[in-house]
Amino acid sequence: MTQYHGKCENLHGHTYKLQVTVKGTLNEEDLVLDFIVLKNIVKEKVLNKLDHTNLNDRFTQPSTENILIWIWNEIKDELKGPNYELYELKLWETPTSFATYRED
Numbered sequence: 739m740t741q742y743h744g745k746c747e748n749l750h751g752h753t754y755k756l757q758v759t760v761k762g763t764l765n766e767e768d769l770v771l772d773f774i775v776l777k778n779i780v781k782e783k784v785l786n787k788l789d790h791t792n793l794n795d796r797f798t799q800p801s802t803e804n805i806l807i808w809i810w811n812e813i814k815d816e817l818k819g820p821n822y823e824l825y826e827l828k829l830w831e832t833p834t835s836f837a838t839y840r841e842d
């Protein structure tokens with residue numbers, strides 16, 4: 739992180755884990771949202787843009803918090819359907835360090 743003092747100001751990598759939560763009601767197939775559709779949106783809008791890139795090229799400060807806000811803005815319109823909407827994001831930087839983002 740560029741705007742951080744401590745061990746994390748040095749260039750380093752993480753194996754992030756992202757959890758996307760959608761809320762809604764059942765459709766005519768008794769699904770809120772097909773997992774396959776959800777995964778394709780996340781792949782196209784998030785993973786293809788961030789995975790194996792230098793996050794410092796996209797973010798002034800690649801904190802978990804800033805990355806979450808960016809992901810939210812990338813997928814919130816895609817995840818707005820007649821019966822569902824984006825509810826919450828959770829992003830793990832390490833198995834023990836994570837942040838959660840929601841707009842209430």
Ligand SMILES: Nc1nc2c(c(=O)[nH]1)N=C([C@H](O)[C@H](O)COP(=O)(O)OP(=O)(O)OP(=O)(O)O)CN2
Nearest residue numbers: 739745746750752800801802803831832834835837
């Ligand atoms: N609120 C936040 N705090 C920190 C963030 C962040 O994004 N938001 N990021 C970092 C660093 O990126 C750092 O890599 C993470 O630190 P840490 O959890 O200590 O990760 P380690 O892999 O070094 O874990 P160890 O438990 O020390 O092995 C810092 N803070």
Ligand SMILES: [Zn+2]
Nearest residue numbers: 746750752831
């Ligand atoms: Zn880090």
